[in-house]
Amino acid sequence: MAVNPRSLRSQGNQRPERILREIQSNLLECKVCFEMFNPAGQSEHRPQNLPCGHVLCLECIRALSHPVLKKLECPFCRQLCDVDSTSHCQALSDLQELLLNSKVGAPSSGGKACHVSGSLQLCSAFGGWGTLFNPTGIAVLGTSGTMVVVHDGDTRVVVFGPQGRRLNSFGQRGDIGYPLDVAVTPSGHVVVTDAGNKSLKVFTSRGCHVLTLTDVFQLPWGVDIDSHGNILVSDSQTGTLSRVTLDCGRGVILDHQTPITDLEHPRSVACCQVTGATAVVEHLLFDESHPNGNHRPTRLRVYEKDFNLRYQIDSFSLSLGSTAWLCISAVAFDGDGNVIIIDCQQAMIWKLHKGTKLTPLIGENLVHPLGLICAAKDNTLTVLDSGDHTVKIYSAI
Known part of the structure; x- marks a missing residue:
């Protein structure tokens, strides 16, 4: 996934609310279209694993892939990937469902909120x-x-x-x-x-x-x-x-x-x-x-x-x-x-x-x-x- 692991590091002076916000913005959002992943059913924004290990939403995979060759270049590592080799990212779906069920760190219904970062x-x-x-x-x-x-x-x-x-x-x-x-x-x-x-x-x-x-x-x-x-x-x-x-x-x-x-x-x-x-x-x-x-x-x-x-x-x-x-x-x-x-x-x-x-x-x-x-x-x-x-x-x- 196109995520900076340092931004998710756990430090003693970080509050749980901030960690949850970082998880939401760094893991649960497609870094191409900036839409929140939606794991439900056949949603266009389901998180999909690429063979290289990065994750995009289903809609972006379809938009970036060649209509005939069914291949796409990963936007983060440039590796050539076969669309048929992509798979649903169950781990992110489970994490998002957990946060939604706990009503903590869930996205607001009015769209994307501003995320606190420093000042x-x-x-x-x-x-x-x-x-x-x-x-x-x-x-x-x-x-x-x-x-x-x-x-x-x-x-x-x-x-x-x-x-x-x-x-x-x-x-x-x-x-x-x-x-x-x-x-x-x-x-x-x-x-x-x-x-x-x-x-x-x-x-x-x-x-x-x-x-x-x-x-x-x-x-x-x-x-x-x-x-x-x-x-x-x-x-x-x-x-x-x-x-x-x-x-x-x-x-x-x-x-x-x-x-x-x-x-x-x-x-x-x-x-x-x-x-x-x-x-x-x-x-x-x-x-x-x-x-x-x-x-x-x-x-x-x-x-x-x-x-x-x-x-x-x-x-x-x-x-x-x-x-x-x-x-x-x-x-x-x-x-x-x-x-x-x-x-x-x-x-x-x-x-x-x-x-x-x-x-x-x-x-x-x-x-x-x-x-x-x-x-x-x-x-x-x-x-x-x-x-x-x-x-x-x-x-x-």
């Missing part, structure tokens, strides 16, 4: 397999709440409205090889880091190509826009952070500088529009002494507006006050200038106070979060979850 609640989600394929980056377009997502689909860039309606897409496989991140300039131009041909590419919001910056990067990864409209790009291969100034109207490069040159495999980049600070996530060498054997530690560096180092902290130091080892997959700033980090190891979102203290913001309904948008005007967080190929919106309701 924020999940209010809506959109996307899913078939709409997004292994998404890697997200950005907001203008003040309307329109979102831009890069992924591994036939068209690499997808534009969604504030309510999740797909507006348009662009960037064919030949135009964009392997997108890793996306940002939007104040003028509304979409900037994509393309690891496929080691370039930075700029498009209009409708998908018209503006320019491509090549022969500069070895592995361009994270990208964001600073308070002056400059583009900041991390290069995971060379360990640098570049600042690029463009004239998108004329399609020309005005300036290219490298203010930081001593990074170790930098990836996610975020710029604070309030203070001008810049945050960079580094992926360090593997820690062979860690119990998991293949744990890759991470480090967060936060710089002042002039790129002088304000502070840095690694995953080991952050984990001292936590029950598990943190792995920072991305970083962002909220409207007040606070650092927000994404922890893909525990599938959580944290607020970082003064570079040392962590406060959980979101701790449920995430599988493998990779991207984040902080909206200051309505105090919402929009999370890109590559684990179930979705965009999830949380709010402090």
Whole structure:
């Protein structure tokens, strides 16, 4: 099943009600259509086992399978499965019946409820397999709440409205090889880091190509826009952070500088529009002494507006006050200038106070979060979850 086992871990400080909510949202819901499983009779939403071990509802299996070959590609592990080899998941049906009979953790009759997670609640989600394929980056377009997502689909860039309606897409496989991140300039131009041909590419919001910056990067990864409209790009291969100034109207490069040159495999980049600070996530060498054997530690560096180092902290130091080892997959700033980090190891979102203290913001309904948008005007967080190929919106309701 497409479930993060860490989200179901039992800890002494967890209340039974929270555990039951996590069971409901992580086990009893199809992670493709987000409908609750219904084990009754010939229901379209009966939980079905795939040969690979994942579970989908019957309706999604029929929708994803080839009408003639009767085969489908598992949306989570990509294994090719024979539809005739699927079977009813009796264990989930029994669990759901048990919860329903006990009247604990049962879904409300009015539809999906918001689930408490840290200090924020999940209010809506959109996307899913078939709409997004292994998404890697997200950005907001203008003040309307329109979102831009890069992924591994036939068209690499997808534009969604504030309510999740797909507006348009662009960037064919030949135009964009392997997108890793996306940002939007104040003028509304979409900037994509393309690891496929080691370039930075700029498009209009409708998908018209503006320019491509090549022969500069070895592995361009994270990208964001600073308070002056400059583009900041991390290069995971060379360990640098570049600042690029463009004239998108004329399609020309005005300036290219490298203010930081001593990074170790930098990836996610975020710029604070309030203070001008810049945050960079580094992926360090593997820690062979860690119990998991293949744990890759991470480090967060936060710089002042002039790129002088304000502070840095690694995953080991952050984990001292936590029950598990943190792995920072991305970083962002909220409207007040606070650092927000994404922890893909525990599938959580944290607020970082003064570079040392962590406060959980979101701790449920995430599988493998990779991207984040902080909206200051309505105090919402929009999370890109590559684990179930979705965009999830949380709010402090």
